[in-house]
Amino acid sequence: MNIAVYCGSNPGRNDHFAQAARDLGIWIAVHGHALVYGGSSVGLMGVLSSNVLAAGGNAYGVEPRFFIDAGVAQHDLTELVVVDTMSERKAKMIELADAFVALPGGVGTLEEISEIMSCVRLGLDVGECFFLNIDGFYNPLIELLHGMEQQGFIERGDLERFHFLESVEQLTRCLDRAERTPLAARATAAELAELRAEVSRESQAELEAERAAFYAPLQPDWAGASEAEPHQ
Numbered sequence: 475m476n477i478a479v480y481c482g483s484n485p486g487r488n489d490h491f492a493q494a495a496r497d498l499g500i501w502i503a504v505h506g507h508a509l510v511y512g513g514s515s516v517g518l519m520g521v522l523s524s525n526v527l528a529a530g531g532n533a534y535g536v537e538p539r540f541f542i543d544a545g546v547a548q549h550d551l552t553e554l555v556v557v558d559t560m561s562e563r564k565a566k567m568i569e570l571a572d573a574f575v576a577l578p579g580g581v582g583t584l585e586e587i588s589e590i591m592s593c594v595r596l597g598l599d600v601g602e603c604f605f606l607n608i609d610g611f612y613n614p615l616i617e618l619l620h621g622m623e624q625q626g627f628i629e630r631g632d633l634e635r636f637h638f639l640e641s642v643e644q645l646t647r648c649l650d651r652a653e654r655t656p657l658a659a660r661a662t663a664a665e666l667a668e669l670r671a672e673v674s675r676e677s678q679a680e681l682e683a684e685r686a687a688f689y690a691p692l693q694p695d696w697a698g699a700s701e702a703e704p705h706q
């Protein structure tokens with residue numbers, strides 16, 4: 475599956491964000507998926523893509539020419555698709571991807587995932603829309619969406635199609651399930667809540683083992699330094 479990930483061009487101030495980008499990148503590679511992303515080497519985008527590549531996965535960048543000229547494109551991508559405008563980039567990423575994930579980020583991330591939310595709401599069947607809500611980063615957006623529903627701007631059914639997950643473990647379970655489920659029969663938020671409850675210590679241990687196996691051949695000092703406390 476081609477997984478589009480939108481995230482900050484800055485790393486943010488919470489180390490859990492980079493840890494999540496790293497874990498998601500490794501998971502994408504180890505599980506034979508491909509990353510579709512904005513193509514930059516900076517911030518969380520850089521952490522994510524470099525970990526996909528380092529773990530032997532495929533990463534497709536879609537980068538406007540002016541960012542390449544500014545020197546922020548990631549090196550050694552599987553393919554760098556060069557476009558002229560930000561609008562072209564968004565359209566190309568939608569064309570290439572089967573599922574869409576927003577990690578923490580700034581207004582660029584919000585703009586990109588908002589287009590996906592809008593497509594999902596209009597029933598355009600672009601693919602499922604996930605938010606990685608690390609340490610409650612997206613809680614204000616959840617609140618805003620509920621406010622929109624209460625004020626009659628969106629329907630409860632719309633809300634249920636935007637999936638907010640609290641950890642990489644929960645997200646990857648849902649991505650696995652999205653891959654196996656025909657678009658028309660994909661999960662509602664209630665079903666995903668049930669699935670979240672099922673996420674066991676075993677799946678966390680599995681991810682930890684994958685990460686440990688990946689880092690084992692590397693320098694022990696920076697492998698250790700990169701292992702922050704697991705987040706939940």
Ligand SMILES: C/C(=C\CNc1ncnc2c1ncn2[C@@H]1O[C@H](COP(=O)(O)O)[C@@H](O)[C@H]1O)CO
Binds near residue numbers: 483512541546579582
């Ligand atoms: C290259 C310049 C400044 C460095 N800033 C960025 N570099 C690369 N990509 C960026 C930059 N700023 C925004 N983006 C794009 O927006 C999305 C994420 O943005 P967010 O606002 O950080 O969430 C992502 O698609 C980036 O491509 C000087 O021109």
